[in-house]
Amino acid sequence: MTDLSPILEQADKNLTASLERLFELVRIPSISTDPAYKAECRKAGEWLVAELNGLGFTASLRDTPGHPMVVAHHEAGRPDAPHVLFYGHYDVQPVDPIELWENDPFDPKVKDIGNGRKVLTGRGTSDDKGQLMTFVEACRAYKEVAGSLPVRITILFEGEEESGSPSLKPFLEANADELKAEFALVCDTSMWDTQTPAIAATLRGLVGEEITVFAADRDLHSGLFGGAAANPIHILTTALAGLRDETGRVTLPGFYDGVEETPENIKASWETLGRDAKTFLGEVGLSEPSGEKGRSVLELTWARPTCEVNGIWGGYTGEGFKTVIAAQASAKVSFRLVGEQDPDKIRESFRAYIRSKIPSDCRVEFQEHGASPAIQLSYDSPVLTKAKAALSDEWPKPAVVVGMGGSIPIVGDFQTYLGMDSLLVGYGLIDDRIHSPNEKYDLNSFHKGIRSWIRILAAL
Amino acid sequence: MTDLSPILEQADKNLTASLERLFELVRIPSISTDPAYKAECRKAGEWLVAELNGLGFTASLRDTPGHPMVVAHHEAGRPDAPHVLFYGHYDVQPVDPIELWENDPFDPKVKDIGNGRKVLTGRGTSDDKGQLMTFVEACRAYKEVAGSLPVRITILFEGEEESGSPSLKPFLEANADELKAEFALVCDTSMWDTQTPAIAATLRGLVGEEITVFAADRDLHSGLFGGAAANPIHILTTALAGLRDETGRVTLPGFYDGVEETPENIKASWETLGRDAKTFLGEVGLSEPSGEKGRSVLELTWARPTCEVNGIWGGYTGEGFKTVIAAQASAKVSFRLVGEQDPDKIRESFRAYIRSKIPSDCRVEFQEHGASPAIQLSYDSPVLTKAKAALSDEWPKPAVVVGMGGSIPIVGDFQTYLGMDSLLVGYGLIDDRIHSPNEKYDLNSFHKGIRSWIRILAAL
Numbered sequence: 001m002t003d004l005s006p007i008l009e010q011a012d013k014n015l016t017a018s019l020e021r022l023f024e025l026v027r028i029p030s031i032s033t034d035p036a037y038k039a040e041c042r043k044a045g046e047w048l049v050a051e052l053n054g055l056g057f058t059a060s061l062r063d064t065p066g067h068p069m070v071v072a073h074h075e076a077g078r079p080d081a082p083h084v085l086f087y088g089h090y091d092v093q094p095v096d097p098i099e100l101w102e103n104d105p106f107d108p109k110v111k112d113i114g115n116g117r118k119v120l121t122g123r124g125t126s127d128d129k130g131q132l133m134t135f136v137e138a139c140r141a142y143k144e145v146a147g148s149l150p151v152r153i154t155i156l157f158e159g160e161e162e163s164g165s166p167s168l169k170p171f172l173e174a175n176a177d178e179l180k181a182e183f184a185l186v187c188d189t190s191m192w193d194t195q196t197p198a199i200a201a202t203l204r205g206l207v208g209e210e211i212t213v214f215a216a217d218r219d220l221h222s223g224l225f226g227g228a229a230a231n232p233i234h235i236l237t238t239a240l241a242g243l244r245d246e247t248g249r250v251t252l253p254g255f256y257d258g259v260e261e262t263p264e265n266i267k268a269s270w271e272t273l274g275r276d277a278k279t280f281l282g283e284v285g286l287s288e289p290s291g292e293k294g295r296s297v298l299e300l301t302w303a304r305p306t307c308e309v310n311g312i313w314g315g316y317t318g319e320g321f322k323t324v325i326a327a328q329a330s331a332k333v334s335f336r337l338v339g340e341q342d343p344d345k346i347r348e349s350f351r352a353y354i355r356s357k358i359p360s361d362c363r364v365e366f367q368e369h370g371a372s373p374a375i376q377l378s379y380d381s382p383v384l385t386k387a388k389a390a391l392s393d394e395w396p397k398p399a400v401v402v403g404m405g406g407s408i409p410i411v412g413d414f415q416t417y418l419g420m421d422s423l424l425v426g427y428g429l430i431d432d433r434i435h436s437p438n439e440k441y442d443l444n445s446f447h448k449g450i451r452s453w454i455r456i457l458a459a460l
Numbered sequence: 461m462t463d464l465s466p467i468l469e470q471a472d473k474n475l476t477a478s479l480e481r482l483f484e485l486v487r488i489p490s491i492s493t494d495p496a497y498k499a500e501c502r503k504a505g506e507w508l509v510a511e512l513n514g515l516g517f518t519a520s521l522r523d524t525p526g527h528p529m530v531v532a533h534h535e536a537g538r539p540d541a542p543h544v545l546f547y548g549h550y551d552v553q554p555v556d557p558i559e560l561w562e563n564d565p566f567d568p569k570v571k572d573i574g575n576g577r578k579v580l581t582g583r584g585t586s587d588d589k590g591q592l593m594t595f596v597e598a599c600r601a602y603k604e605v606a607g608s609l610p611v612r613i614t615i616l617f618e619g620e621e622e623s624g625s626p627s628l629k630p631f632l633e634a635n636a637d638e639l640k641a642e643f644a645l646v647c648d649t650s651m652w653d654t655q656t657p658a659i660a661a662t663l664r665g666l667v668g669e670e671i672t673v674f675a676a677d678r679d680l681h682s683g684l685f686g687g688a689a690a691n692p693i694h695i696l697t698t699a700l701a702g703l704r705d706e707t708g709r710v711t712l713p714g715f716y717d718g719v720e721e722t723p724e725n726i727k728a729s730w731e732t733l734g735r736d737a738k739t740f741l742g743e744v745g746l747s748e749p750s751g752e753k754g755r756s757v758l759e760l761t762w763a764r765p766t767c768e769v770n771g772i773w774g775g776y777t778g779e780g781f782k783t784v785i786a787a788q789a790s791a792k793v794s795f796r797l798v799g800e801q802d803p804d805k806i807r808e809s810f811r812a813y814i815r816s817k818i819p820s821d822c823r824v825e826f827q828e829h830g831a832s833p834a835i836q837l838s839y840d841s842p843v844l845t846k847a848k849a850a851l852s853d854e855w856p857k858p859a860v861v862v863g864m865g866g867s868i869p870i871v872g873d874f875q876t877y878l879g880m881d882s883l884l885v886g887y888g889l890i891d892d893r894i895h896s897p898n899e900k901y902d903l904n905s906f907h908k909g910i911r912s913w914i915r916i917l918a919a920l
Contacts, residue, residue: 033780094782100678163780190684204683208781217745218560219896222768223664223866224650226796227751227760229741233769233791234704234750241701244694281689285677287821290694291687300687308682309693310784311775316792320493320623321668321829322554323794323866324770324895331693332776334783336686361747369781406683406783435784436679 004458011141011450018137018450019110019120019443021051025090025129026108026122032067032091033163041067041159044090048136048157055140057155062175064167067091067159071178074139074155077148082460085154085181085420087410088132088188089161092124093435100437110443117194118443127434130441131187131426131449132157138453150457154181158410161188164208164370165409172417180418183383185456187449188408189426192273194444197391197399197452199384200424201377202302205337206407207346208369211236211354212330215362219315220325230362232329233314239357240331243307248292250307250335252349258340262303270298273400283431302403306336332369336405343371372409383423383460390455391425394448425456464918471601471910478597478910479570479580479903481511485550485589486568486582492527492551493623501527501619504550508596508617515600517615522635524627527551527619531638534599534615537608542920545614545641545880547870548592548648549621552584553895560897570903577654578903587894590901591647591886591909592617598913610917614641618870621648624668624830625869632877640878643843645916647909648868649886652733654904657851657859657912659844660884661837662762665797666867667806668829671696671814672790675822679775680785690822692789693774699817700791703767708752710767710795712809718800722763730758733860743891762863766796792829796865803831832869843883843920850915851885854908885916 011018030044031037045061045068052059052072059072070090076083095105103109108122120130135155142149156179160167172179192198213232220229245251277289280297291300300306314329316322335346351366358364378384384401391399404424411422427449433439471478490504491497505521505528512519512532519532530550536543555565563569568582580590595615602609616639620627632639652658673692680689705711737749740757751760760766774789776782795806811826818824838844844861851859864884871882887909893899 033782034778094776094778096776096778097679162782206683206783208783210781215746218893218898219557220744221866221895222766222770222794223666223796223864224890224894225744225761226768226794226865227764227766228737228749228757229744229746230748230750231768233772234700237697237769237772238701238704240694241698244698277688281821284680284685284689285821286675286689288690288819289688290690290819297688301685304687306682306687308686308691308783308785309697309775310682310782311777311786312693312697312789313773313777315769315771316554316556317771317773317790318494318554318556320554321670321792321794322493322622322770322895323666323668323768325768326771329772330777332781334682334686334781336683359748359750361741361745404683405686406681430684433678434684435681435782438678 004454007141007145007454008451010145011137011454014137014141015447018133019446022120022130022133022446023108025133026124027106029106030091030159031094032160034094038067041091045070045157045159048090051136052155055136056143062171064171066167069159069171070155070157072155074149074153076152077146077150081151083152083154083181084460085156085179085184086135087156087184087186088135089128089158090132091159091162092127092129093162095123095437097437102438105439119440120443120446121438121440123439125441126428126432126439128161128188130446131428134427134446134449135187135453137450138457141450142454142457151460154179168410169413169417172413176418181420183420184414184422186408186411186422186424187426189404189424190428190430191445192400192402194429194442195395196397197395198402199388199399200404201401202403203375203408203411204405205341205343205372205374206409207335207337207343207371209333209347209350210330210367210369211333212328212365213358213362214328214364216325216327219327222323222325225325229325230359231325232362233326235358235362236314236329236331239354240309242357248290250305252346252353254345254349255305258342259305260339262299267299270296273298301405303338305338305341307333309333336407338374341374343373347371372407372412375411377421381421386459387423387425387456390459391452394452394455427452464914467601467605467914468911470605471597471914474597474601475907478593479906482580482590482593482906483568485593486584487566489566490551490619491554492620493554498527501551505530505617505619508550511596512615515596516603524631526627529619529631530615530617532615534609534613536612537606537610541611543612543614543641544920545616545639545644546595547616547644547646548595549588549618550592551619551622552587552589553622555583555897557897562898565899579900580903580906581898581900583899585901586888586892586899588621588648590906591888594887594906594909595647595913597910598917601910602914602917611920614639628870629873629877632873636878641880643880644874644882646868646871646882646884647886649864649884650888650890651905652860652862654889654902655855656857657855658862659848659859660864661861662863663835663868663871664765664865665801665803665832665834666869667795667797667803667831669793669807669810670790670827670829671793672788672825673818673822674788674824676785676787679787682783682785685785689785690819691785692822693786695818695822696774696789696791699814700769702817708750710765712806712813714805714809715765718802719765720799722759727759730756733758761865763798765798765801767793769793796867798834801834803833807831832867832872835871837881841881846919847883847885847916850919851912854912854915887912
């Protein structure tokens, strides 16, 4: 194997400039769920195209019905080298509640948080701009020192990951020949802890639904109509409350079809990781696992399905009080899926259940917000084994193979449309507050993340 | 009795000018619940003081810790005439959702709605600016023709009725000698229908509560934490759903203490009014009574207590989807009370119930939004009998004595602090959309309302 020291040293030397490039990207508020930021999403894509072209990739922006894709290609130094597809996303989550941010989410800073730890503040520093830039900067260092790349690389950056990736499947289908590689590298996951890199082998799927219950044709005065007129907030809260029983199980018929119990040996390996309710929930001010009774927090978040209400609104929500019976009430509901759970069947079961709770003189409307099945990757493929060794060389502790609670639908889409598996490596940390105010990325995640990719690219 | 014809004719002649005065008052956006409109509330009070002084009253604005009171006095033409206190409120409800208004809520218009019916559009045209101005304009016509008033009148207009009247009780207590009369006239209620005036003899009380459930110390990613971390929306919706059982009864311990069944003869008189679920609910696009099973809509809205969620909010409520587990969730909840139900005990019972539903690692905060017991007035006092006859002279059909679903806490306060009963006469209609977008007041309500007060004042 090549001596990697000069390349790793080059990455070290580049760090200040690498950071400045990441910050340029973070300063673009590419919030994909909010149409007001459409132009900013495009700008982030254009910025990436320019960067990649500057690095010697052949990069272009590809229009979709939604936000554009960034696609880039680079040949390997050796003709027999493998071909990999690297995936990341340049879009970010909304920033509300904005008043809880300590720093402007789109004016990133390096902040010393004590104990020798420095972090990069801002929306997207971790999810996923910081993560994808580790790969871009790894390619830069490699080329600057070796003059070439050790593998053939295709890059795909999308701009709709945070809004359910509506354009992704058609794009993969239409461009399968161009995008297909031997396997994919996906950088949108976390480390086990600050010392221990992780490779994710299972990912929960997701079904997103929005429901609106309609009752009277106008808001009503609760004095005049209260007691006689249907209140859509009652209908909605009662229906939502009935989704779980007292043991925390989801009550929808057929919900657990395709959910397997986790093998004992896997559960045993998770036990050794030392993450329990106290440490995991304690970090966010909680202490009691809230889901299915009698299961560990790792099982609950990696291997069990959930039903969560992500948002609810209806009636008067301003200052003071208004004795109103609302005309409508809404909620956003999501299900995390595991094993072989079928997203479409769960959506159907949910809708049938909700409809059964709507009085005959009221009605309900549903809006779909994405669906993806869960993913289970092999625990012992050659690619995973090589990456595990490369990561273990870079970090203080050896890499671990873990489950992931979140959905990365792209992994399923790569299987379906391009016939390839993915290797999930990322350098986020559990306290990165992704999707929340005060998102950050450790400087160490960024720096050693770049170095990790150099090692992985060489190992492949 | 005096021949009232010239006075009634004067009211007819004044109508255009009377309307213009009402519109001046409606144009002042005196929303009492929203601190942003504090100056506008004061302006509405000042406008009324000027009007009343112009009419020969001795009127002044009285400061309170909240919005100011308007107090005015006028002697009767005869020294042996009774002394009455007239009550109304110059504050109005918020206007959201503003996009549902067909006309600017603070730019009132006369609008022809067909079938010979004209209405006055705008927030407060009915509740309560239009109503209180019927009395002011009746006094004007009386004075212009008779040169004096037939009874001694004290006027009290408050500016906090829509926000729970926090300053009212202390004000009544501090100014009891000045305000006490033989009885009160309260103009904040509705007609039975466009042909039939009504006098209200029962009013439901109200307890208002706002609750906020707190879980994690920040918003969480539902992928990372879902299934393990407490979701405050689940806790809130489950607690709220448990407030009513399947028969529509409220489940709080002790809730029905002090609730008497309505006497059969009263229920029988209500049966003759011809308002059933179909006509009452049909008007707002509904058909099924939603409260306690097996009771008529009149019983449900006049004689039974309720629990209503008036607003709920938590998590992500914007466009698209955000897979967040919120840090907190809130609801505004109100109870309508009847008979001898004790507002304080019901608040305590509600809070104890909610607390029992909060997991040990979460917490709840309560905010009080007013409390008033229900009112039951005499069905056969001399004042009521005289007013009933006077109203029956003015309108096509005789006046009826009814119950009211809404709370008018002032009636209880007048009993408690000034030791006097109230006569509840108003000219609103059920389709006035008070508290909702597109509030209106029938031109007929305004015009014949003025004439009705002239007749009532003479009869007293």
